[in-house]
Amino acid sequence: MDFGLSEDQQLLDQTVRGFLAEQVPIERVRELREQGCPNDRGLWRALAELGLTGILVPEAQGGSALGLLDAALVSQALGHAATPAPFLSSAVMATVALRASGGAQAEPWLAGIASGEQVVGVAATERFSVREEAGLTLDGGRISGKSLMALDAFGADAVLLAVDADTLAVVRTDAPGVSIERLATVDATRCTAEVALSNAEAAAVFEGAGAAITRMLDAGRIALAADTLGACESMVEQAVAYAKQRKQFDRLIGSFQAVKHMCSEMIAEVEPARSLLWYAAHSFDALPDEAPLMACHALAHIAEIGREIASVSTQVHGGIGWTDEQNLHFWFKRIANSRHLLGGPEHLRARAAEIQGFAPAA
Amino acid sequence: MDLEFDERYDGFRQEVRGFLENHQAPKRDDAGELRGADRRAWLSLLIEHGYWARTIPKEYGGYGAEPDLLETVILDEEFTRANAPRGTNLQGTSMLVPTLLAHGTEEQKQRWVGPTLRGEVTWCQGYSEPGSGSDLASLQTRAVEDGDDFLISGQKIWTSTADKAQMCFILVRTEPDAKKHEGISYVLMPMDTPGIEVQPLETMSGSIGENSFNQVFLTDVRVPRANVVGQRGEGWKIANTTLKHERASLNDNAVGTFERLVRLMNRETQQGVPAMASPVFRDRLMKLQARALTMKHHSMRMLTCSLKGESPGVAGLVVKLQNCQLSFDMADLAFDVMGELGSLYDHAKYERERGWWQAFSFLALGLIIGGGTAQIQKNIIAERGLGLPREPKPAKA
Numbered sequence: 001m002d003f004g005l006s007e008d009q010q011l012l013d014q015t016v017r018g019f020l021a022e023q024v025p026i027e028r029v030r031e032l033r034e035q036g037c038p039n040d041r042g043l044w045r046a047l048a049e050l051g052l053t054g055i056l057v058p059e060a061q062g063g064s065a066l067g068l069l070d071a072a073l074v075s076q077a078l079g080h081a082a083t084p085a086p087f088l089s090s091a092v093m094a095t096v097a098l099r100a101s102g103g104a105q106a107e108p109w110l111a112g113i114a115s116g117e118q119v120v121g122v123a124a125t126e127r128f129s130v131r132e133e134a135g136l137t138l139d140g141g142r143i144s145g146k147s148l149m150a151l152d153a154f155g156a157d158a159v160l161l162a163v164d165a166d167t168l169a170v171v172r173t174d175a176p177g178v179s180i181e182r183l184a185t186v187d188a189t190r191c192t193a194e195v196a197l198s199n200a201e202a203a204a205v206f207e208g209a210g211a212a213i214t215r216m217l218d219a220g221r222i223a224l225a226a227d228t229l230g231a232c233e234s235m236v237e238q239a240v241a242y243a244k245q246r247k248q249f250d251r252l253i254g255s256f257q258a259v260k261h262m263c264s265e266m267i268a269e270v271e272p273a274r275s276l277l278w279y280a281a282h283s284f285d286a287l288p289d290e291a292p293l294m295a296c297h298a299l300a301h302i303a304e305i306g307r308e309i310a311s312v313s314t315q316v317h318g319g320i321g322w323t324d325e326q327n328l329h330f331w332f333k334r335i336a337n338s339r340h341l342l343g344g345p346e347h348l349r350a351r352a353a354e355i356q357g358f359a360p361a362a
Numbered sequence: 363m364d365l366e367f368d369e370r371y372d373g374f375r376q377e378v379r380g381f382l383e384n385h386q387a388p389k390r391d392d393a394g395e396l397r398g399a400d401r402r403a404w405l406s407l408l409i410e411h412g413y414w415a416r417t418i419p420k421e422y423g424g425y426g427a428e429p430d431l432l433e434t435v436i437l438d439e440e441f442t443r444a445n446a447p448r449g450t451n452l453q454g455t456s457m458l459v460p461t462l463l464a465h466g467t468e469e470q471k472q473r474w475v476g477p478t479l480r481g482e483v484t485w486c487q488g489y490s491e492p493g494s495g496s497d498l499a500s501l502q503t504r505a506v507e508d509g510d511d512f513l514i515s516g517q518k519i520w521t522s523t524a525d526k527a528q529m530c531f532i533l534v535r536t537e538p539d540a541k542k543h544e545g546i547s548y549v550l551m552p553m554d555t556p557g558i559e560v561q562p563l564e565t566m567s568g569s570i571g572e573n574s575f576n577q578v579f580l581t582d583v584r585v586p587r588a589n590v591v592g593q594r595g596e597g598w599k600i601a602n603t604t605l606k607h608e609r610a611s612l613n614d615n616a617v618g619t620f621e622r623l624v625r626l627m628n629r630e631t632q633q634g635v636p637a638m639a640s641p642v643f644r645d646r647l648m649k650l651q652a653r654a655l656t657m658k659h660h661s662m663r664m665l666t667c668s669l670k671g672e673s674p675g676v677a678g679l680v681v682k683l684q685n686c687q688l689s690f691d692m693a694d695l696a697f698d699v700m701g702e703l704g705s706l707y708d709h710a711k712y713e714r715e716r717g718w719w720q721a722f723s724f725l726a727l728g729l730i731i732g733g734g735t736a737q738i739q740k741n742i743i744a745e746r747g748l749g750l751p752r753e754p755k756p757a758k759a
Contacts, residue, residue, distance in 0.1 A: 002666055003364075006363070352648045353644045
């Protein structure tokens with residue numbers, strides 16, 4: 001019985017957090033938001049040198065073949081530092097999908113992700129939310145249609161498409177008929193795009209990939225939950241630090257019960273959620289039957305506590321928390337945007353009920 | 363991450379399970395308690411096998427095993443699974459006994475530990491007073507020296523089982539001139555002493571649920587000075603070490619309550635449609651399931667900390683706050699599912715589950731307040747867990 005992180009995992013966590021604190025301080029994030037895409041290739045290669053981009057890639061393709069709990073710790077650290085990076089898309093979702101699909105077609109992409117030479121965006125939104133007549137069709141190896149809010153597709157080398165419930169495909173972003181337009185959101189730390197395809201040639205097609213798509217979404221949801229939890233941790237840390245140095249009415253504001261209780265309520269959500277996340281990530285590899293339910297619950301629950309913490313932490317800061325200068329909004333907006341990227345809480349809870357047979361399948 | 367118990371515990375689990383299959387536990391009364399000779403015989407049998415008082419030294423009436431947290435967890439799980447009674451009079455066994463073992467004289471240990479473990483003597487706890495709730499250390503019940511005795515006068519409240527217990531461990535002020543935390547002593551008081559009047563304290567639970575709270579009025583109650591545990595004036599410290607003896611255990615109570623909610627939502631219908639068919643109710647149910655799973659896995663993390671002898675830090679301080687509120691919120695969904703029939707009560711026609719959810723909710727509300735209110739918990743989390751500054755003392759008027 002040992003419910004917790006191994007020594008290796010604790011070391012991984014410290015290493016990544018230390019690296020990000022040094023290499024991507026929030027001042028750097030401010031610089032990156034001025035660019036067309038905040039995802040920085042130099043940082044991606046540096047993450048590859050640390051072995052992080054290939055954390056889930058098989059060793060044969062140059063990865064370290066660790067588990068989703070390890071990947072979730074990286075994701076959590078990225079959320080904690082509000083770092084823009086295509087980790088969720090390339091290192092988690094595309095990697096899980098390509099591994100599950102298998103075969104020679106998948107290997108070059110996996111190797112490219114592990115080496116840091118490739119960024120593979122993911123277009124899978126329509127698997128849980130069809131908006132603005134989005135959707136893709138595959139005909140004779142060529143794909144047409146559009147997908148919205150594709151993760152990290154802008155500036156990527158390729159995009160992994162969930163064409164329909166049973167089909168995955170990869171298109172190169174420089175192939176004829178591929179158009180990728182950045183969809184700017186309030187969140188300056190994540191890059192989302194519309195992928196529009198007009199008879200574009202697929203570089204790879206995976207038929208019968210229903211299970212791979214499910215695994216991809218489960219892994220993505222758990223990693224995104226980790227990202228939001230990391231952002232929550234940072235917001236609580238910043239609120240507590242501020243409450244210990246800000247004086248009003250000749251007192252540190254942290255000595256007022258009203259402020260104390262705001263901080264207590266935030267940490268009372270964060271700490272147990274960490275336990276939920278660990279279990280969900282562990283289940284993905286060790287107890288795969290439980291993973292779809294745990295993925296829904298982990299992301300829905302952490303999205304809910306995240307919304308509250310983002311608001312309360314800002315309020316602890318008072319007026320300065322509302323300014324651009326204080327930087328808190330980078331985390332606030334990352335939490336807000338992440339809430340719906342892989343299905344919002346209402347959708348995830350409906351799915352959780354359906355998985356357990358509480359509701360008829362939608 | 364390893365969720366299995368070590369193999370060497372399998373044998374122990376099998377042994378406990380075998381015992382429970384071969385031994386019929388005596389019947390419990392309406393309050394779920396064992397009584398009289400049945401209780402003594404059953405607890406003695408359990409101690410003999412090491413399933414009760416497992417780590418209490420033999421010379422004081424226990425089984426004398428080395429402490430092993432996972433064995434405790436397995437015993438809890440197997441006795442719960444078999445619905446077999448085990449602990450009784452928790453004030454005596456989980457609060458008084460550890461205190462006596464740590465601070466009592468040899469004579470006090472010999473006299474009280476064994477009989478308490480065997481259920482021959484039961485205890486109530488005399489801590490709270492009408493004027494001293496969250497600020498317990500301000501307690502005013504006083505003990506005045508009179509020869510070899512103390513004369514105790516004052517009033518205690520929230521004294522559960524005071525109407526049945528033979529003994530009370532009570533906090534009294536013995537040094538009226540000392541600072542408030544330093545003038546308190548921890549005293550063992552027989553409940554049949556003249557000058558003790560016990561009055562039942564009706565709670566909002568009424569005729570259902572836990573209903574054994576009392577007020578205790580004390581007028582010149584004569585107790586030998588030899589009944590002080592530890593040093594005079596150190597009662598506050600002694601009482602606080604006892605609070606740390608709370609046992610670690612795996613807690614999936616919320617998951618059990620969740621399953622009960624699922625059965626309720628499948629059974630309750632409006633216009634012939636079960637509540638489970640309502641997307642609104644399902645959404646609320648799923649929100650609660652996520653919280654229940656969160657606290658279940660959090661308890662596994664807390665158990666791991668205990669096994670490794672590590673302090674869980676702030677992660678441990680938040681458990682009571684979250685679990686109590688979760689219980690209360692689960693009852694709220696049950697009420698809304700039962701609708702206008704959910705308030706039926708006291709064997710009324712159409713009453714739901716004999717008022718179980720009402721009783722559960724009242725108890726949950728009591729637990730949010732009792733043993734340190736939610737607001738006191740939040741102060742502790744902020745000050746001890748997050749290092750926020752204490753509230754400045756108001757200037758004396």
